[in-house]
Amino acid sequence: MDSREDLTARARIRDAALRHFGEHGFDRATIRGIAATAEVSSGLVRHHFGSKEALRDACDAHLARMVSEINDRVRADPAPGEVNYVSVSLAAVGPYRDYIRRALVEGRAEPLFDKVVELSADWMAEADKKRSDRPVVTRQARATVSTAMALAVTMLHEHVSRGLGVDVFSPDGEDLLARVLLDLHSHPMLSPDEAAAMRARLPGKPRKRR
């Protein structure tokens, strides 16, 4: 959260909003509470942002900017074939995790999701080179679903933590999670033959690549 104490009031309000929205959700969070955290009056919040909705929009926009920067940094980074492209992004985005989680399930923060899909597609393009059979669906489609799956653990972290017996955001949890993901990602649920058979049994007419 920019960690400096001498931020403009506007920035302090925005950061406070990010925290409150993340912690309590948009509805439960109050302008007064945000103002208190930012150490300003509720009137000033209105002066700068106009309304609660607009304040949320400002939060989304700020996050999108940040994600763009992270995106560039990850791309520049030479770390090859890292499955953890999502973990990396999420780590960088750490303090905003709660906010992002809520935003995503509410269908907001589109630029954020789409950036991660791009990243995933890049990685997948590499993997596709080693692949013998031609994919039956576009890379974009596979990257999208793959991204959703990669975000699932974060989205459902309470349940995953319960199932794993350890908080997934703790060091132990991260370690265990990494091992689980490694196992899952190296052991396909279906053989190519099984997949083909199931695909043949699909109700819809055979369709074009989309």
Add this chain to the structure above:
Amino acid sequence: MDSREDLTARARIRDAALRHFGEHGFDRATIRGIAATAEVSSGLVRHHFGSKEALRDACDAHLARMVSEINDRVRADPAPGEVNYVSVSLAAVGPYRDYIRRALVEGRAEPLFDKVVELSADWMAEADKKRSDRPVVTRQARATVSTAMALAVTMLHEHVSRGLGVDVFSPDGEDLLARVLLDLHSHPMLSPDEAAAMRARLPGKPRKRR
């Protein structure tokens, strides 16, 4: 939603609450709105459930009962090696999709999640028989993460729909999604060697199975 018109007022309120909570979220949903949908007075809601929170608890409990029934039905069903165990559950639970989605991301509806994990673990036990190498993590752990991933598309359906270019809950979307999942599940992201190499590079000390 039990679809009968002649339900007890209590049941009508509960069903209306399920819809309102799902559509608008718990905070935004109002007792008055729920009462209106159920065609009763707001006073009666209080009479039957005491408070908004208690009403939500009743919704969760009702859903848990339903899921248990679905669970039993799926288990009894001879459909073998169906990847779609989640789709099946979700289809049966269709009208409550929005409610479930919100409940899950808020860390609620534990019994629901845990039941699906059980189902997933059962299916995985079958798959493990065909497996040569010994998994490095418990089946419970793998089933948990796997379940979270399987639920991801539902959780993030707006974003997935946007990425796919088609509503995932439409017939076309379901068809495309099925093909994507088939492709993803039959093409591991990592080879066993790669996975082993990455596991070796993991920071934590090698750990016991958990």
Add this chain to the structure above:
DNA sequence: GTCTATATAATGATAGAC
């Protein structure tokens, strides 16, 4: 840019009649 004070509107909870 920043504050205080107030208007206005909803909502959850409650009490009590039928």
Add this chain to the structure above:
DNA sequence: GTCTATCATTATATAGAC
């Protein structure tokens, strides 16, 4: 079991002073 009426709280939005 069901309703009407009302209270008390809380939050956003607003207006205007410094």
